[in-house]
Amino acid sequence: MTAVRTLLARPWIWSFIGALIVWLAAILFTGGYGAGGMITAALSLAVFMVIVGIGQMFVITLGPGNVDLSLPANIGLASAVAMKVMGGSNAMIAVGLVAALASGMAVGAANYLLIRVLRIPPIIATLSSSFIVLSIDIAYGRGLQIKPPPAFADFTNIQVFGIPILAIGGVVFAFLAGIALQRMIYGRSVLAIGQNMRAAWLAGIPVERIRFFTYTLSGALGGINGALLAGYFRGASVDIGNEYLLSSIAVVVIGGTSVAGGKANVPGIWGASLFLVLLLTMLNTFGVSAGVRLLLTGLIIVGVITAAGGQKTLR
């Protein structure tokens, strides 16, 4: 009983409960048909949200106003870079991944420079840089029709006992990110900056170095995500990352991370990603129209955040 209560006190549990309910509703509708397949598909798609969601989480935790809006353009460019460098050859897979990572890191570092050197608010800086990156992507990837190397495409689809290998990698990555957040100096520094940037500076934290690292990390994760998406969907495209603008922020918030900064939650990002993907699956199996689907998605997200946000405030 007490175990249940301590579990319920965790802010991330709600996103998993939400995912479970949505999944049950969907298989109830299909009469149990395709229950396992639904989870496999959800895991494959959720892992992409988890990767960018964790990057976004570190950025948002830096405090009010910090957000990375350049992720969609970044993902699009990195997917094109990866496909072009790999050139469909199995021998070039590693090089292509490194190139996508470098492209993402370059975008992240550029974001930080805009914020720091030109003193532009992050929301504007990352939005404007996303237009620039998008233009570069359009010019660079024009008419790009390169298929991923067969080994890379196969890798993104490998399953172990019905669990996609990417999802296993995603869980390991999330675990490491949780350690970095709670048990490493980097994570502590991010949490401190998000609560009180001036106090963090006066407590000897290298504030600007941490912010630079965080934006670069978010960019790097966007880059990796771009390469993986291109492998999974059999090719790069300019709009491959479009849905990650809102979903990267949504999974952070639903997962129990504070939008005001200083408080973050890694497990919640997995729960929230599964919830969002399964929600779409459920609405699709119900066969509702696109308009109704968007409306219901919005309402349900609001509902979950309200339910999970019943935290007591101190004083």
Add this chain to the structure above:
Amino acid sequence: MSEGKSVIVRLDGVERHFGAVRALDGVDLAVESGSCVGLVGHNGAGKSTLMHILAGSGRADRGRIAIRGHEETAYSVARAQKLGIRCVFQELSLCPNLTVAENTRITHASLKGFGWRKRSAALIRAKLDEIFPGHGIDPSDVVGDLAIGQRQMVEVARAFTVTDEPLHLVILDEPTSSLDAHTAGQLLAFVRRAVDQGISSILISHMLGEILSTCDRVVVMRDGKVVATDTAAAFDRDRLVATMGGTRHRDKVAAVARTREETAVMVRARPRGQVAGAELVAHRGEVIGLAGLAGHGQTRLLLDIVRASTAARPGVTVGAPVALVAGDRQTDGIFPLWSIAENIGIRSLAGLKRGLLLSREREAALARAWQEKISIRTPDLDNNILSLSGGNQQKVLFARALGSDAGIILMDDPMRGVDIGTKLEVYDLIRDEARKGRTFLWYTTEMDELENCDHVYVFRNGRIVADLAHSELTEEKVIQSSFEEGAGAALRERAS
């Protein structure tokens, strides 16, 4: 009460519990109209909690509140305001993004329609001029840009402004802790004038001299109870300290006759405004005082030294790691979402590692060690930092700096809201740490604290205007150099 003066506020058997902590344990209190009541007690004695209940921002678990003979059942901030009870809290409550005039409007709903900003500005300007002549604050200043002392002045002045609601009682919770001696004197004189005009006042302060000279009656609290109530004339400093409990008598600081230049120079810093000559020098093991009126460049120099500790800066050289004890703890010190232990450990993260990861045990051990050393009053170090009283939060900031690897400790008027008992303990701690080779730079506006320094630099308008060894230190000299005008300063600068 017996002499027939009407009673403004009467509290009967008020209790308040925070979990296992009994913040208030059956408190009775009565305030008559036209009197000033002083409220004293150690950090965590329950003074601020009691005042929150009186101001309507806190709730009593048990007990009765009667205002002007009428028992209040649904008491709230709005109700208190309507009944003419105002409060100036220790944690400043102005909105930092608004101007002084706009902040004034917040408590005066009747300032509306065209030109409210102008009327609001006139209202607050008149009150500031009345209380703090020569305050240098413009009603169009944004509050966030003001120094902490100026914010405190605005807060106090706002509490005394009157439009359509009456004003009967003003609660002042440590109003002078962020003010220098000069403005504190102005405020206390004003409180006396207001009291003579029939406005009552409750004054909370750790400066016992202020309490004795300003108040008619004194109430002493200890561990959530009122332990003594008497006229101010019946108390003196020693009796107050004894009633508050648990502090030994203060020994005169034994000034160790030390020649400077004996040890290595740890800090050498020249204020930005200083053209040449005078600079601040601190040797290893010294306690250096930064004096002068509040906001005359002392904090700025301390921050420049913080900057110089990570990147080279012209005019400032630093010889060891630096840690700062913030005075403005809301803005410069506290991480409000974290526990007490996390707040202590943040300056020492590198030392708390075991392998690659931070060790919870080491963090807890560090916090426990310092909890004992400067007695932070809490049942559990894993509690949130905001569960502590203001003075205890300040102790956490001391623990953060002293528990770190820093060889140079900067203190930015750090004793705000700290009671006498703790102050004396911290003075001893500083002496001890200095003997072990740490260097202290201590900005303070209290003469008592300067007595603890080996060497004092007096600041005015961003410059060092006097350089006093412990043996030549007197209150007159400090005040004189703080106010000295034009000619003297020019002469001094040419001479140096």
